[in-house]
Amino acid sequence: MSESAPRQTLQQRVSAAILEGAAQLFAVEGEQASMNDVAEAAGVARATVYRYFPSREALLGELARAAVDEVDTRLASARIDEVAPEEGIARAVRALVDVGDSFVLLARQRRRSDPDRFESRLTQPLRSLFERGQAGGDIREDITSARLTESLIGLIVGVLTSTPALGKEDMTATITGLFLDGARARGPRRR
Amino acid sequence: MSESAPRQTLQQRVSAAILEGAAQLFAVEGEQASMNDVAEAAGVARATVYRYFPSREALLGELARAAVDEVDTRLASARIDEVAPEEGIARAVRALVDVGDSFVLLARQRRRSDPDRFESRLTQPLRSLFERGQAGGDIREDITSARLTESLIGLIVGVLTSTPALGKEDMTATITGLFLDGARARGPRRR
DNA sequence: CCTTGACGAGATGTTGATGTCTCATTTAGA
DNA sequence: TCTAAATGAGACATCAACATCTCGTCAAGG
Numbered sequence: 001m002s003e004s005a006p007r008q009t010l011q012q013r014v015s016a017a018i019l020e021g022a023a024q025l026f027a028v029e030g031e032q033a034s035m036n037d038v039a040e041a042a043g044v045a046r047a048t049v050y051r052y053f054p055s056r057e058a059l060l061g062e063l064a065r066a067a068v069d070e071v072d073t074r075l076a077s078a079r080i081d082e083v084a085p086e087e088g089i090a091r092a093v094r095a096l097v098d099v100g101d102s103f104v105l106l107a108r109q110r111r112r113s114d115p116d117r118f119e120s121r122l123t124q125p126l127r128s129l130f131e132r133g134q135a136g137g138d139i140r141e142d143i144t145s146a147r148l149t150e151s152l153i154g155l156i157v158g159v160l161t162s163t164p165a166l167g168k169e170d171m172t173a174t175i176t177g178l179f180l181d182g183a184r185a186r187g188p189r190r191r
Numbered sequence: 192m193s194e195s196a197p198r199q200t201l202q203q204r205v206s207a208a209i210l211e212g213a214a215q216l217f218a219v220e221g222e223q224a225s226m227n228d229v230a231e232a233a234g235v236a237r238a239t240v241y242r243y244f245p246s247r248e249a250l251l252g253e254l255a256r257a258a259v260d261e262v263d264t265r266l267a268s269a270r271i272d273e274v275a276p277e278e279g280i281a282r283a284v285r286a287l288v289d290v291g292d293s294f295v296l297l298a299r300q301r302r303r304s305d306p307d308r309f310e311s312r313l314t315q316p317l318r319s320l321f322e323r324g325q326a327g328g329d330i331r332e333d334i335t336s337a338r339l340t341e342s343l344i345g346l347i348v349g350v351l352t353s354t355p356a357l358g359k360e361d362m363t364a365t366i367t368g369l370f371l372d373g374a375r376a377r378g379p380r381r382r
Numbered sequence: 383c384c385t386t387g388a389c390g391a392g393a394t395g396t397t398g399a400t401g402t403c404t405c406a407t408t409t410a411g412a
Numbered sequence: 413t414c415t416a417a418a419t420g421a422g423a424c425a426t427c428a429a430c431a432t433c434t435c436g437t438c439a440a441g442g
Contacts, residue, residue, distance in 0.1 A: 032223060034399060045420045140376045147365055148374055150353035151346060158345010163338065174338055182373030183339055185331045225429060236390045
């Protein structure tokens, strides 16, 4: 009972390395990457991966769980339900972009591995935000809040995966600007 | 030399059945569906699939080629480069939504299997459309045409995959409205 | 009617990934 | 420094999917 305190740091460090490497690898290469690739990306031996996660499925599940937790934490600390809807959307986008690869992986395999958690921790808050905006006249009402939510998630995933070498600031600005104001120019037409 | 005419129809019929079944299966189940599933979805024996496509990779490649061809055809007949930019975007969205499952599959595995064709047949026309709109003052210039293109593709894929049971009319209207005008309400605020 | 070719079904070889195990080496921590 | 635990490297069995092949059946067209 006295052997638990000192090792925590080491195990946590290795575990985090595996999780991080796997998240990035799965987001970039797709979900068909092998456990060999996971080990290589994490900089550990393949056997070590199995010492921390008994199976591939367990690793994927833990990855999803951690991603949901991170999304939940960032969304909660962003206080998106306490500011104006547009500001809330901007903060939510920023939070989800910050999660990055893990969020992409989570959104892609959300139907497997606990869709209810995904629903309650991510979809629900965003939908509430849109509904509040619609009730206040800040958000258009001809598109359902559910569709707005799905569209925003799709847009974020699309931008994150298509231009991976982009700065998070730029990504956030692009997504927020596009989603809120659209692609049409607001000023008077030239020519 | 006299044995080609009567059988063409049969082989074409079987080939089309395999292609269609595989496209839908891969779009729904993901790209990890087995050749057994493909054969079952097409209603033929597994050996028959290999009589038409020598390998799994060949089938995927042919699937991608057919999808690019369909995208190319629909985009060309939409004449997106001959109408106003906003109208061109609406038509392009309509065309890509019509392609449906095949487009999702194509967009997801576009880095494998001939990315150049994807680039020249899909990305390039869309980017030209955006650039024309930007030059004329109809499309905002603070977001690169390349990013606008990627964002639109991501948005379409996201909506197509997240709400598959939605009518294509609704999908097109949602995507077009969102992408052009954004989520913000245009009228005066209430309350 | 009958011949020819395609299909269905299944056995079989091959490949690659998963998961388990051992053992030498190393490293963290007392 | 010294001990115990963790890691790395790799062998090994298992398994699922890929791909090939054969043979019996069936249907179409002459």
